[in-house]
Amino acid sequence: MSEIKKFMYINRRAPYGSIYALEGLEVVLIGAAFDQDCCMAFVGDGVFQLVRGQDSTQTGMKNFSPAYKALGDYDVNRLYVERESLAERGLSEDDLMELTWEDEDDDWAEKPSIRVVSREELARLMEEQDVLLNF
Amino acid sequence: MALEINGKTYETDEEGYLANLSDWDEEVARKMAELDDCDLTDNHWEVINFLREYYEEYQIAPAVRVLTKAIGKKLGKDKGNSKYLYQLFPYGPAKQACKYAGLPKPTGCV
Numbered sequence: 491m492s493e494i495k496k497f498m499y500i501n502r503r504a505p506y507g508s509i510y511a512l513e514g515l516e517v518v519l520i521g522a523a524f525d526q527d528c529c530m531a532f533v534g535d536g537v538f539q540l541v542r543g544q545d546s547t548q549t550g551m552k553n554f555s556p557a558y559k560a561l562g563d564y565d566v567n568r569l570y571v572e573r574e575s576l577a578e579r580g581l582s583e584d585d586l587m588e589l590t591w592e593d594e595d596d597d598w599a600e601k602p603s604i605r606v607v608s609r610e611e612l613a614r615l616m617e618e619q620d621v622l623l624n625f
Numbered sequence: 626m627a628l629e630i631n632g633k634t635y636e637t638d639e640e641g642y643l644a645n646l647s648d649w650d651e652e653v654a655r656k657m658a659e660l661d662d663c664d665l666t667d668n669h670w671e672v673i674n675f676l677r678e679y680y681e682e683y684q685i686a687p688a689v690r691v692l693t694k695a696i697g698k699k700l701g702k703d704k705g706n707s708k709y710l711y712q713l714f715p716y717g718p719a720k721q722a723c724k725y726a727g728l729p730k731p732t733g734c735v
Contacts, residue, residue, distance in 0.1 A: 519732040523688040552684065560683040563691045 495620040496527045501536035502624060506549040511539050514625030515557060522564035529568035529619075530561075531612060536625075537575045540604065542587045555587065562591030567603045574609045630656050642724050646680070649727030657725050661716065669713055669725075671700065676726040686731040689719035 499518045505511040521528045532540060539558070546553040561569070569589060576582060589603040607615070616622060628635040628643075630652050636644035641657065643649055654673055658665045665673075675696060679687055687695065689707070697705015704710075710718035719731040 516732050519685070519688065523690065523732070554684050556683050557685045560685055560687065560691070563687065563695060 494525065494527050496529075496618065497521050497621045497623065498529050498531055498616060498619040500531045500533065500616075500622060500624045501539055502534045504535040505539045505544065505555065506546055506551050510625045511536070512551075512554050514623075515554065517623065517625070518561070518566060519564055522561075522566050528564075528566045529570065529615075530566065531570045531572070531615070533572045533575050533612070535579075537571055537579060537581060537586075540569070540571065540586045540589070541581070542585065558587060558589055561589065562603055565591070567591035567601070568605065569603045570612055570615060571604055571606050572609055572612050573606050576606065628653065628656060640724075640730065642730055643727040646727055646729075649677075653727060654725040661721070663714075663721075665725075666713075668704075669722075671704075672696065672710070672713060672718070672722045673726045675699065676722055676728055680726070680728050686723045686728040687719065688731050689717065692719050692722075692731075 499514055499521070501511060501514055503510045518528055518530060539555070541555075544553050544555045558569075561567070571583075571586065576585075583604070583606050586604055590600040591603050592598045593601055626637045626639060626641065628637055628641075635648050635653060638644060643653065655665060658669070663669075676686065676692070679692075679695065689710075693705055693707055693710060695705075696710070699705075707718070710722075714721040723729070723731050
């Protein structure tokens with residue numbers, strides 16, 4: 491068994507209009523399927539990926555936002571959202587989807603996956619990772 | 626590639642997965658299973674239907690570990706383990722069952 495590395499997948503782009511967000515999500519799921527320690531960060535326009543009530547019909551792309559709800563099943567349960575990026579776009583935590591994971595060690599209690607953090611905290615979290623992947 | 630059933634053609638990819646999810650019906654699953662020499666029992670259908678519901682909700686085909694855990698939660702521990710699922714789908718529960726369910730190949734499967 492190879493050693494487990496700490497991966498952070500950094501999402502910087504809006505969900506539609508490019509393939510980055512969807513491909514990034516696929517890569518996270520692959521990393522998680524290989525039992526790596528995976529977390530995600532959402533900065534800049536990347537925060538739009540988590541906005542609730544998405545309707546992609548006009549874009550010609552599939553609305554893949556329901557897939558973020560499966561992240562908990564893949565043990566990806568730390569989704570860091572940069573507070574400044576939300577504020578700069580007139581968004582707050584209430585505009586984001588409710589994403590949860592079930593804690594096996596706590597009688598399967600549902601816990602929130604999204605953690606809104608400051609730019610400074612996020613920089614510190616990035617320092618802790620072995621691998622940073624940008625999408 | 627394509628699958629031919631009662632004169633109707635169903636488009637598939639190079640690995641035999643259905644190209645259009647909406648083309649799926651039970652006949653597709655039966656035909657795919659027949660080509661693999663696999664008889665579909667109620668236990669197979671339980672997993673296939675579960676996968677279709679999962680996809681409907683999350684828009685992804687789950688990896689095998691996730692499938693196993695989710696089946697265990699929904700259908701009980703005696704079914705939510707790899708031994709049981711591999712008995713039903715010897716080519717790999719996620720891969721084979723997703724194929725019969727008309728889903729794309731699971732994310733995280735290589």
